[in-house]
Amino acid sequence: MSTSIHTFSITPLTQFSNRNSQIRRPQQEITHFSYDDHRRLHHDQSSLKSYYPPPLGSDLSSGFESFRKHDSSIDEHLDGLLEAIVELERRSGKKVSADVITWRGMMTKLMTLPYDIRDGFEMNAIKFQDSIFIEENHSYQLNSQSVPYPRQDLMTYWGYKFEEISTLPGNPSDFSRETIESRDYNTVNNEQQFCSIVKTGFGGVRLIIGGEVDAVWDQNPPPDPLNKPPVYVELKTSKTPRRPHEHVNFERKMLRFWAQSFLLGIAKIVVGFRDNEGILEGLEEIETTSIPGIARRSGRQLWDGKVSIDFTTTILEWIKETIGRAPEGTLWRLAHAPGSNTVDLSILPQNSFLSSTFLEWRII
Ligand code: A3P
Numbered sequence: 271m272s273t274s275i276h277t278f279s280i281t282p283l284t285q286f287s288n289r290n291s292q293i294r295r296p297q298q299e300i301t302h303f304s305y306d307d308h309r310r311l312h313h314d315q316s317s318l319k320s321y322y323p324p325p326l327g328s329d330l331s332s333g334f335e336s337f338r339k340h341d342s343s344i345d346e347h348l349d350g351l352l353e354a355i356v357e358l359e360r361r362s363g364k365k366v367s368a369d370v371i372t373w374r375g376m377m378t379k380l381m382t383l384p385y386d387i388r389d390g391f392e393m394n395a396i397k398f399q400d401s402i403f404i405e406e407n408h409s410y411q412l413n414s415q416s417v418p419y420p421r422q423d424l425m426t427y428w429g430y431k432f433e434e435i436s437t438l439p440g441n442p443s444d445f446s447r448e449t450i451e452s453r454d455y456n457t458v459n460n461e462q463q464f465c466s467i468v469k470t471g472f473g474g475v476r477l478i479i480g481g482e483v484d485a486v487w488d489q490n491p492p493p494d495p496l497n498k499p500p501v502y503v504e505l506k507t508s509k510t511p512r513r514p515h516e517h518v519n520f521e522r523k524m525l526r527f528w529a530q531s532f533l534l535g536i537a538k539i540v541v542g543f544r545d546n547e548g549i550l551e552g553l554e555e556i557e558t559t560s561i562p563g564i565a566r567r568s569g570r571q572l573w574d575g576k577v578s579i580d581f582t583t584t585i586l587e588w589i590k591e592t593i594g595r596a597p598e599g600t601l602w603r604l605a606h607a608p609g610s611n612t613v614d615l616s617i618l619p620q621n622s623f624l625s626s627t628f629l630e631w632r633i634i
């Protein structure tokens with residue numbers, strides 16, 4: 271049970287259209303980490319792969335039977351992100367500080383909300399030592415998944431298979447024809463991940479966001495990622511749009527692609543276009559910064575990147591202000607009910623979701 275006490279209205283969107291929020295750009299990587307294929311965390315770039323185009327005609331279903339899928343029923347809270355922050359503070363001797371610290375996925379939900387209110391979400395938030403930590407309410411996420419349709423698992427696999435046949439470990443200049451061609455036979459495993467942690471900001475709200483990066487475009491490992499931003503790549507699959515409504519759907523989807531990559535400063539998105547059976551038909555390389563202009567020039571007025579940024583600034587300021595007025599350690603629920611026009615903040619019974627490693631490090 272929770273008491274609803276504060277409400278933020280999503281519409282009308284005109285309330286966000288004359289703000290001109292300042293974004294701290296470029297997003298600056300402060301640290302990174304890797305999960306290996308057994309989900310062990312390493313404070314390095316060992317799981318970062320390089321992009322190398324896959325062959326057209328590839329069957330994205332191949333190897334589905336041997337997919338090694340990460341168990342998404344496990345609640346990982348903010349553990350990896352907090353562990354990386356502890357390691358960074360240990361090394362630098364300086365405290366990492368920001369107004370909001372969260373996974374990129376939470377921020378993508380906020381950035382896309384003005385144009386898609388259908389799906390609900392629940393997040394937990396707590397203020398600790400001057401920063402607001404926000405995590406997904408994992409049980410809500412598990413329970414709100416729609417009833418699976420027959421091909422759903424296969425279609426999810428297509429996304430991971432595309433990543434597997436589009437990347438290679440190591441430096442592109444060292445790839446042999448043999449390793450390039452062997453990619454189609456690799457077991458697909460989504461335990462392995464590279465995560466970049468960046469410092470950024472929306473208006474007056476300073477943020478630290480962690481999120482997965484699919485690949486790097488050029489040199490791997492990037493020689494000096496903290497000072498010279500690597501050209502990172504986000505990989506996506508999508509059905510080749512042919513009919514008018516499919517073009518509309520794709521343009522809507524681009525908002526999510528853009529927001530997700532924009533937040534971490536990922537410079538390029540490679541879309542693998544597939545048919546209904548999962549055969550790869552085409553590839554398109556898109557510069558992340560060009561996407562809002564594509565949506566603007568199409569004339570369909572489906573979404574506006576500036577409104578999305580100004581909306582995010584406004585809701586973050588509201589979160590910072592509301593949570594900031596209550597005593598530290600208060601546990602909050604940030605919720606959007608499916609189809610509703612609001613985001614609600616309410617207080618939950620006391621309980622922290624911050625990892626013991628992090629709390630022990632910070633309290634001593
Ligand atoms: P596609 O996005 O190409 O379909 P990401 O693109 O974020 O790197 O995620 C990689 C893949 O994970 C996705 O590929 C998709 O297959 C799967 N995935 C990510 N988020 C998902 C979600 N909310 N529901 C189902 N599958 C998801």
Ligand code: MG
Nearest residue numbers: 482483484505
């Ligand atoms: Mg990914």
Ligand code: MG
Nearest residue numbers: 484504505506
């Ligand atoms: Mg991807």
